[in-house]
Amino acid sequence: MATSKDEIDIKTGRLPAEAYAENFTDMHEPLTRHEALVESDRCYFCYDAPCVTACPTSIDIPLFIRQISTDNPKGSAETIFEQNIMGGMCARVCPTETLCEQVCVREMAEGKPVKIGLLQRYATDHYMEVVGEQPFERAPETGHxxxxxxxxxxxxxxxxxxxxxxxxxxxxxxxxxxxxxxxxxxxxxxxxxxxxxxxxxxxxxxxxxxxxxxxxxxxxxxxxxxxxxxxxxxxxxxxxDVNDLGLEGDDAENCINAVDYIAQLRQSDDLSKLPVGRDVVVIGGGMTAIDVATQVKLLGAENVTICYRRGADAMSASAYEQEVAQTHGVSIRHWLQPKQLHMKDGKVAAIELEYTSGSNGSLEGTGETVILEADQVFKAIGQTxxxxxxxxxxxxxxxxxxxxxxxxxxxxxxxxxxxxxxxxxxxxxxxxxxxxxxxxxxxxxxxxx
The missing domain is CATH 3.50.50.60 (FAD/NAD(P)-binding domain)
Structure with missing residues (x-):
């Protein structure tokens, strides 16, 4: 069991200057033209395509992939934009692994789906970078x-x-x-x-x-x-609004709203100026928890731990996103809920967590606890x-x-x-x-x- 630390180790510039740009490069390298053509040929162009049903915006996925296979990325992008004008961003952030790619026939047969998200990015990026102009014309004004x-x-x-x-x-x-x-x-x-x-x-x-x-x-x-x-x-x-932990010390300066920290990071011109702890604990099981934990690790935190009150299957962050965090060195611990913040000089020095159990159908504490040292605690337990x-x-x-x-x-x-x-x-x-x-x-x- 850990004890509260003697010093709160939060500082800026934990990494060499050149490391920030390297750590925050594009997570997925975009497909080249050759790669896109090869990947598009893997699609069966299903008539009653399950991927279309799984797409919240109902993009005609077989059609846009077929257009890529015929070397027509402009037409492919227009097919995407017809249903989703933000197809470029959705290609980057949409959890395709739990939507269209999860039901891909290739996934069912081979365990390797067509890379629908990357193909969508290939088409939309081509349009925005090469064509550039708005693909739709504005109808005559209605007066409304x-x-x-x-x-x-x-x-x-x-x-x-x-x-x-x-x-x-x-x-x-x-x-x-x-x-x-x-x-x-x-x-x-x-x-x-x-x-x-x-x-x-x-x-x-x-x-x-x-x-x-x-x-x-x-x-x-x-x-x-x-x-x-x-x-x-x-x-x-x-x-x-962001949910608090409901514990004394919740308002300490190093007990941080994860949403606000991510926003600060996204708007920063110099990532080396962001305050980062050595030992960081993130409370939550969704995408915000994964995103803040991974980015804090990339900013130079030595030990980053996500604590979630239920099991891995209950996390709203997909298994793929959990794997991304773990690949970057983030530890994910399940069946733990916050019990007490241990303070030192008005700041959080450690967090005590109680083990939980869901065996009886409802979540309940077991009474057994563990203490994790923490220079920073990030709250990522949902917004209200x-x-x-x-x-x-x-x-x-x-x-x-x-x-x-x-x-x-x-x-x-x-x-x-x-x-x-x-x-x-x-x-x-x-x-x-x-x-x-x-x-x-x-x-x-x-x-x-």
Missing amino acids: KIAIIGAGPAGLSCAHRLAQHGHDVTIYEAREKPGGLNEFGIAAYKSTDDFASREVDFILGIGGIEIKYGMALGDELTLESLTHCFSAVFVGAGLS ADASPLGGVDLALERGRIVVNEARKSNHEKIWAGGDCVAGGEDLTVVAVEDGKIAAEDIHRTLMG
Whole structure:
């Protein structure tokens, strides 16, 4: 059993200057033309393709792969963008190993699926780098103006489809930069070379979309006022609050919100200036926990441990992502839940965790504990919704999230919503993109009769 350490070892510049660029290069090398042609030939081009059903945005995967096999990456990208205007980012961050590639016939037969994600990236990267121009034309103006809350994946997807239909769109974004999760919440090694920002510029190329920054729902900007000024409103605001551990010392400066740290890392011009502990403990079992643990290890932390209260199968992070973290030297320990933070001079020096058991169908502590030294503790145990900015209108909510139907429409006649802020929403970029697209189509049908 460990004891609380004598010194809290947090510092910047743990690595040689050249190591940062090397550690944060693209996690997956993009396919060359030859590699893409060879890989595309592995596809059976199934008529009733299970990969299409598994894709939240219903991209015609056999078609876009066939277009690559005929050396037509431009046409392939257009097929992708027709269903998913953020196909470039989704190719980088989508958990294809648990979606389209998991049900690939090649996976079933050989245990080696077609590399759908990398092929999608090959096509979309080619289009954005070589063709560059917006693939869709804007329809004649309808005279309708739609307000969107949040310039994240859901909001941008909705805005693009609405603009494509000829509507004028105003996006209200709380931050000073667009992109949402793609810009602030994705591990830096998954989206390099400022791709998130370049993709936003690509989307805005359709025209008819204005973004107003530093505008969050609150006292001055309300849903009530927006419903009076606009023909329709789409809420894609994401989640604003992060769950705490519920322990004394939770607010210590080295007991850190993982979401905020990742955002700080993503926006940093000099990674050597980020504070990093020697011994780091991450609490959580989702993608945020994996991303912050892996990146802290790449920043020079010596010992990084993820602690999760249930077993490996219950982690929302995929087995592949868990393997990525472990490959980088992160230790993952299961059946442990936080019990007490051990403090020294107002900072966390160690964390005591209790072993848990799920044998009786519900999680319970065993009474046995272990203490891990920790210069930094990262909280990655989920985000919660703050419903207070949604006041002023009669809006059905569930645990602070907006209740919507299959068309992503709320109970209010002029309000639609998508992404993490809706009840039952999944924490995936590709799902948020689909929410925005579906809502835009329903808004268009509603406004045009």
